[in-house]
Amino acid sequence: MARTFDLLTLALVPALVPRAVWALLARADLVEVLAHPEEHGDLLPRAALESLRTGATQRRAEEEVRRARALGIRIVGRGETDYPTWLGWTFDPPPVLFVRGRLVAGEGERAVSVVGARAATAVGKAFARELAAGLAGAGLAVVSGLARGIDAAAHEGVLDARGRTVAVLGSGLDRLYPPENAALAGLIAREGAVVSEFPLGTGPWKANFPRRNRVIAGWGRGVVVVEAGARSGALGTARLALDEGREVMAVPGHPSFPGAAGTNALLRDGAAVVRDARDVLDELRIEAPRSATSKVPEDDLLARLPRGVPMGVDEIAARCGQAVPELLARLSALELASAVRRLPGALFVRS
Numbered sequence: 001m002a003r004t005f006d007l008l009t010l011a012l013v014p015a016l017v018p019r020a021v022w023a024l025l026a027r028a029d030l031v032e033v034l035a036h037p038e039e040h041g042d043l044l045p046r047a048a049l050e051s052l053r054t055g056a057t058q059r060r061a062e063e064e065v066r067r068a069r070a071l072g073i074r075i076v077g078r079g080e081t082d083y084p085t086w087l088g089w090t091f092d093p094p095p096v097l098f099v100r101g102r103l104v105a106g107e108g109e110r111a112v113s114v115v116g117a118r119a120a121t122a123v124g125k126a127f128a129r130e131l132a133a134g135l136a137g138a139g140l141a142v143v144s145g146l147a148r149g150i151d152a153a154a155h156e157g158v159l160d161a162r163g164r165t166v167a168v169l170g171s172g173l174d175r176l177y178p179p180e181n182a183a184l185a186g187l188i189a190r191e192g193a194v195v196s197e198f199p200l201g202t203g204p205w206k207a208n209f210p211r212r213n214r215v216i217a218g219w220g221r222g223v224v225v226v227e228a229g230a231r232s233g234a235l236g237t238a239r240l241a242l243d244e245g246r247e248v249m250a251v252p253g254h255p256s257f258p259g260a261a262g263t264n265a266l267l268r269d270g271a272a273v274v275r276d277a278r279d280v281l282d283e284l285r286i287e288a289p290r291s292a293t294s295k296v297p298e299d300d301l302l303a304r305l306p307r308g309v310p311m312g313v314d315e316i317a318a319r320c321g322q323a324v325p326e327l328l329a330r331l332s333a334l335e336l337a338s339a340v341r342r343l344p345g346a347l348f349v350r351s
Helices: 002-011 018-027 030-035 046-054 056-070 122-137 150-160 179-191 208-218 233-243 258-268 277-284 313-320 324-336
Strands: 074-077 096-101 111-115 141-144 165-168 193-196 222-225 247-250 340-343 347-350
Touching (some): 002 018, 002 056, 046 056, 111 208, 122 141, 122 150, 122 277, 122 324, 150 165, 150 179, 150 324, 165 179, 165 208, 222 233, 222 258, 222 277, 233 247, 233 258, 247 258, 247 277, 277 324, 313 324, 324 340
Parallel strands (some): 111 141, 111 222, 165 193, 222 247
Antiparallel strands (some): 074 096
């Protein structure tokens, strides 16, 4: 699309952040801005004005399109049908997104972000994985940042449940970060999407991540913070979500645990408590598909659970000979169907 190419051109102008792009376009038509940049010198830094005058940015945009096509990456501009609708309503949305995988039009209504600490505990990662599997089982898309810790666990939980997840990067799509999650990114792109607003070749620079976080915060209905210290970047995502009128939810933790300082502070300030996927659905007033709530899934796991006898995940895993991550996804689906109940202490009991 010609408009997308023009948006890409503006997005590549040196020192021109998305907020400045939209300030320009509030004043004049996109084509007019590119044709006569000198008329908007008060809003264009000197380097930006020179780049547009000489055609350097236009040539860079042409090269960016060629490189993206060679790598199987789409460039989606705001205004296209499958540009995330809710993200487009935010204060300063990215003019374009680089996409590997598939975007879904109107997805924001049934999308939620799950974020948390990179240096997460094993318990926190297991909870994030189980929570995301439950949300996916209820038909929600789960958005996160592909980071180590809670983010990666959330993506993995959705994959366990064969749902849809979106990974938002703070680098170019050809500079995946962290590199050890490259295989995970490949799996995500098969049914979901890996996206970035940053041009190809952009490294994972520190200044990129607050911009990445605003995309995560604005993609869907709300944000769930699973584990976060007092100065965690996940708290910034929560603040951005509040600024955009999104719901903010958090998982409580023991006051003595440093990784719960941030989530407990969010709860003190009014965030909704999240204990499982059902709490998220209730807070967002989203009904799970009838298949997930009105009918017990056909699952031989139930036959291995004696009625009325609480069992831990490890014990259940030993009985059915299945890895814990996949088991948690199955238990979440059964829980949504009211076939099993979760008890304190990570115990499950057949209803």
